[in-house]
Amino acid sequence: MGGASTGGLAATDPVAIARALIRCPSVTPADAGALGVLESVLAPLGFTCHRLRFEEPGTAPVENLYARLGDRGPNFCFAGHTDVVPVGDPRGWTVDPFGGEIHNGHLFGRGAVDMKGAIAAFVAAVARRIAEKGTSDGSISLLITGDEEGPSVNGTCKVLDWLTARGETLDACVVGEPTNPKALGDMIKIGRRGSLNGRLTVRGVQGHAAYPHLADNPLPKLVRMLAAITAEPLDEGTAHFQPSTLALTTIDVGNPATNVIPAEGKAVFNIRFNDAHTPASIESWLRARFDPVGGDYELAVDVRGVSFLTPPGALTESVAAAVERVTGRRPEFSTTGGTSDARFIKDHCPVVEFGLVGQTMHKVDERVALDDLARLTDIYGAILDAQIGAPRTVA
Numbered sequence: 001m002g003g004a005s006t007g008g009l010a011a012t013d014p015v016a017i018a019r020a021l022i023r024c025p026s027v028t029p030a031d032a033g034a035l036g037v038l039e040s041v042l043a044p045l046g047f048t049c050h051r052l053r054f055e056e057p058g059t060a061p062v063e064n065l066y067a068r069l070g071d072r073g074p075n076f077c078f079a080g081h082t083d084v085v086p087v088g089d090p091r092g093w094t095v096d097p098f099g100g101e102i103h104n105g106h107l108f109g110r111g112a113v114d115m116k117g118a119i120a121a122f123v124a125a126v127a128r129r130i131a132e133k134g135t136s137d138g139s140i141s142l143l144i145t146g147d148e149e150g151p152s153v154n155g156t157c158k159v160l161d162w163l164t165a166r167g168e169t170l171d172a173c174v175v176g177e178p179t180n181p182k183a184l185g186d187m188i189k190i191g192r193r194g195s196l197n198g199r200l201t202v203r204g205v206q207g208h209a210a211y212p213h214l215a216d217n218p219l220p221k222l223v224r225m226l227a228a229i230t231a232e233p234l235d236e237g238t239a240h241f242q243p244s245t246l247a248l249t250t251i252d253v254g255n256p257a258t259n260v261i262p263a264e265g266k267a268v269f270n271i272r273f274n275d276a277h278t279p280a281s282i283e284s285w286l287r288a289r290f291d292p293v294g295g296d297y298e299l300a301v302d303v304r305g306v307s308f309l310t311p312p313g314a315l316t317e318s319v320a321a322a323v324e325r326v327t328g329r330r331p332e333f334s335t336t337g338g339t340s341d342a343r344f345i346k347d348h349c350p351v352v353e354f355g356l357v358g359q360t361m362h363k364v365d366e367r368v369a370l371d372d373l374a375r376l377t378d379i380y381g382a383i384l385d386a387q388i389g390a391p392r393t394v395a
């Protein structure tokens with residue numbers, strides 16, 4: 001296929017772009033050249049590229065990219081992240097995690113499905129549209145962050161603030177997270193549960209283990225409190241959401257002595273909550289279970305996102321139709337799994353998520369089928385056709 005080519009990278013080739021991205025070891029918060037790869041492909045296509053570096057006290061600075069082609073509405077946005085999770089034990093991998101190797105019809109590497117492969121498909125879909133059909137009346141933008149897998153404070157949310165300050169708006173957005181459980185075409189995410197971290201500290205009085213009457217051991221209370229919040233579900237699920245879940249993620253005492261009752265014990269838990277709850281109602285639910293145990297406790301709640309839903313409608317239907325046209329399969333609409341940067345975008349425009357197959361995300365030997373990359377590129381092309389209209393024919 002013809003079309004724009006730059007820096008040795010064919011913009012229309014999702015495999016070449018995905019390989020170049022995987023070869024950048026962009027473990028959050030490092031960029032490692034990943035956004036530069038995208039700029040080098042997008043600028044020759046006519047995109048205006050803005051590199052946006054954000055930071056705030058207590059967090060690492062993060063590089064982001066907002067690239068826009070066109071200056072009229074509607075402004076359709078593809079959103080994603082070039083940062084990746086660590087490789088874990090490199091001995092578990094059968095390939096170089098940052099080598100971009102191809103074996104048996106699969107491209108291997110950290111980020112292959114989550115989500116450098118999808119970003120490569122965004123770019124290739126746009127490049128093919130321009131090469132084959134010319135430009136169109138609306139705008140296409142890419143909002144790419146380097147802070148999705150990490151704290152998510154210097155990424156998409158700040159890019160969106162920057163856009164708002166410039167008076168720039170988005171009309172619809174597709175996020176390329178790996179939404180398909182088993183095969184391309186399985187699932188579109190039309191919302192996400194909220195996420196909240198609870199940090200519980202129970203305090204007592206330190207003392208000799210052989211003289212417990214002279215101490216106040218906080219650990220039995222900590223254990224009873226944790227038992228109380230894990231004994232029953234938060235709810236049974238709602239029309240569009242699975243039941244809320246609570247996972248204990250750490251219990252810390254840090255007491256090296258076997259004959260000392262510690263002064264305090266701590267635990268952290270993560271709650272994924274549906275639209276039956278607000279952060280305030282979750283906190284009340286927790287305190288209603290901690291208070292009867294008694295003792296001196298402190299609960300700190302860190303809300304990472306609230307639940308949201310993009311009700312089935314024009315955007316969900318056009319994405320589903322594009323998926324069905326290419327794969328022959330009608331995708332399920334779902335709100336399952338973790339959260340994503342769609343939690344920030346939903347305050348700006350309708351947003352849905354569709355990407356690759358998530359089977360190997362965050363695992364060793366993460367990989368994407370080359371055939372899936374090709375079909376995802378076709379799906380994103382069909383979404384563009386539906387969202388910003390028929391392209392103008394090249395004169």
Ligand SMILES: N[C@@H](CCC[C@H](NC(=O)CCC(=O)O)C(=O)O)C(=O)O
Binds near residue numbers: 150177336337339
């Ligand atoms: N640590 C960040 C954001 C964490 C986001 C993460 N999302 C995923 O793993 C996506 C998986 C999926 O698509 O289901 C998560 O849900 O933990 C923060 O807390 O803000």
Ligand SMILES: [Zn+2]
Binds near residue numbers: 115
């Ligand atoms: Zn991701």
Ligand SMILES: [Zn+2]
Binds near residue numbers: 114149361362
């Ligand atoms: Zn991830």
